[in-house]
Amino acid sequence: GLGLTNTKDGNFGEWYSEVVTNGEMIEYYEISGCYILRPWTMAIWEIMQNFFDPEIKKMNIKTCYFPLFVSNNVLQKEKDHIEGFAPEVAWVTRSGDSDLEVPIAIRPTSETVMYPYYSKWIRGHRDLPLKLNQWCNVVRWEFSNPTPFIRSREFLWQEGHTAFATKEEADTEVLEILELYRRLYEEYLAVPVVKGKKSELEKFAGGLYTTSVEAFIPNTGRGVQGATSHCLGQNFAKMFEINFEDEKGEKTMVWQNSWAYSTRTIGVMVMVHGDDKGLVLPPKVSAVQVIVIHVPYKDADVKEIINACSATVKTLCDLGIRAEADLRENYSPGWKYSHWEMKGVPLRIEIGPKDLANNQVRAVRRDNGEKVDIPMADLVDKVKGMLDNIQQSMFDVAKQKRDACIQVTRTWDEFVEALGQKKLILAPWCDEEEVEKEVKAKTKGEIGAAKTLCSPFDQPELPEGTLCFASGKPAKKWTYWGRSY
Numbered sequence: 106g107l108g109l110t111n112t113k114d115g116n117f118g119e120w121y122s123e124v125v126t127n128g129e130m131i132e133y134y135e136i137s138g139c140y141i142l143r144p145w146t147m148a149i150w151e152i153m154q155n156f157f158d159p160e161i162k163k164m165n166i167k168t169c170y171f172p173l174f175v176s177n178n179v180l181q182k183e184k185d186h187i188e189g190f191a192p193e194v195a196w197v198t199r200s201g202d203s204d205l206e207v208p209i210a211i212r213p214t215s216e217t218v219m220y221p222y223y224s225k226w227i228r229g230h231r232d233l234p235l236k237l238n239q240w241c242n243v244v245r246w247e248f249s250n251p252t253p254f255i256r257s258r259e260f261l262w263q264e265g266h267t268a269f270a271t272k273e274e275a276d277t278e279v280l281e282i283l284e285l286y287r288r289l290y291e292e293y294l295a296v297p298v299v300k301g302k303k304s305e306l307e308k309f310a311g312g313l314y315t316t317s318v319e320a321f322i323p324n325t326g327r328g329v330q331g332a333t334s335h336c337l338g339q340n341f342a343k344m345f346e347i348n349f350e351d352e353k354g355e356k357t358m359v360w361q362n363s364w365a366y367s368t369r370t371i372g373v374m375v376m377v378h379g380d381d382k383g384l385v386l387p388p389k390v391s392a393v394q395v396i397v398i399h400v401p402y403k404d405a406d407v408k409e410i411i412n413a414c415s416a417t418v419k420t421l422c423d424l425g426i427r428a429e430a431d432l433r434e435n436y437s438p439g440w441k442y443s444h445w446e447m448k449g450v451p452l453r454i455e456i457g458p459k460d461l462a463n464n465q466v467r468a469v470r471r472d473n474g475e476k477v478d479i480p481m482a483d484l485v486d487k488v489k490g491m492l493d494n495i496q497q498s499m500f501d502v503a504k505q506k507r508d509a510c511i512q513v514t515r516t517w518d519e520f521v522e523a524l525g526q527k528k529l530i531l532a533p534w535c536d537e538e539e540v541e542k543e544v545k546a547k548t549k550g551e552i553g554a555a556k557t558l559c560s561p562f563d564q565p566e567l568p569e570g571t572l573c574f575a576s577g578k579p580a581k582k583w584t585y586w587g588r589s590y
């Protein structure tokens with residue numbers, strides 16, 4: 106039948122898999138960890154891209170495209186950080202029935218692909234800043250349980266790679282990009298995120314520091330890294346000899362950033378907003394914002410009703426609202442209601458003989474099921490208002506739910522208890538890596554260990570004498586902890 110066989114609270118993993126499939130976002134593919142992204146997904150991806158790309162273009166970041174393939178020696182160049190990732194690198198070893206002389210890697214990320222050419226292109230300070238971004242796929246042959254959008258062996262992302270003459274310029278851009286990521290989540294996906302800095306242990310090992318937007322899934326009590334913006338310092342400049350002659354003729358290494366968001370964003374949105382009837386899409390990112398359905402009645406003039414539906418769609422489309430009509434004869438209104446609810450369309454408009462007679466339509470909100478009768482004359486204003494209200498309300502509800510999961514803990518016992526209650530933990534920490542490793546070791550279990558998610562830029566008051574929840578040493582910063590994806 107049309108309905109889901111799993112509930113969100115009953116079996117989250119199965120529920121999620123059903124929702125992305127029945128919502129026609131994903132089709133499972135014959136190769137494990139790979140998924141088919143159907144139009145319902147790509148429409149969301151494109152809407153996000155149509156926000157993000159113009160924003161980075163305003164920052165004079167240009168689009169490029171580098172090859173998918175990475176030579177072995179250049180990949181090994183950044184040995185210190187690559188070793189941790191080596192098992193995830195996919196290799197091409199043959200073409201046709203003959204082996205390749207030297208295996209070629211498929212890009213898991215493009216630092217090593219791009220930076221030899223950054224070295225070639227950057228000579229003088231007039232070549233700076235060099236700011237490029239590419240929209241592409243990357244491959245990471247992970248073995249931990251694959252999850253559509255959240256953890257897949259191939260995914261789509263944008264990766265920005267920028268080089269500056271000074272650290273100040275790099276530091277500034279890191280935060281400008283992070284703000285765009287916050288806007289993507291909070292203004293488009295209606296998902297609340299925390300901006301913060303990763304710990305030394307959790308940061309990108311090849312960089313200087315990592316900032317991120319962190320989301321949280323109340324149902325599983327897991328944090329999820331939403332997007333990252335790294336300052337690489339001069340580490341890669343040193344490795345790849347990317348330097349320039351400054352005004353004084355001194356040879357200086359560039360300061361670099363790299364930053365990305367991926368199709369993981371879409372999975373986070375599904376997990377946060379979905380319910381037991383399927384997807385619930387924020388209007389801003391839904392391919393169809395309003396679906397108009399005719400309700401035929403035994404001897405009523407169905408043609409007149411259908412005409413009213415088509416006219417309603419046209420009126421809404423003419424004002425920039427993404428509206429469609431489902432006038433299929435061979436499906437009942439009830440079937441259509443379930444179908445479009447499963448796909449998460451934010452607003453349904455029903456038009457039957459009674460509505461026609463009263464010169465009104467019946468609007469039904471997907472997020473909270475509220476039904477409203479709207480006079481035809483007020484249609485556009487009311488619908489625009491409802492869509493804006495749905496967008497804001499979805500964010501507010503998600504934020505309220507996320508905030509309800511936040512638990513401040515000051516002792517180890519409180520921490521362990523909160524972890525068991527699937528909380529997003531905010532705790533004072535001494536900022537010592539050994540302590541972080543110990544927390545990981547002590548909380549290790551079937552469902553994963555607790556880790557630091559980020560230290561929020563927006564730090565609560567840390568009174569003198571506050572002690573670290575884990576070590577009892579003087580606390581240095583408030584940090585979010587939790588299990589994660």
Ligand SMILES: O=C1CCCN[C@@H]1CCCn1cnc2ccccc2c1=O
Nearest residue numbers: 190193213214245264309333363364365
């Ligand atoms: O996050 C970003 C933002 C975009 C550009 N890359 C950085 C850092 C990527 C870190 N990373 C992540 N998985 C990997 C997997 C295999 C090899 C290398 C890597 C690797 O370097």
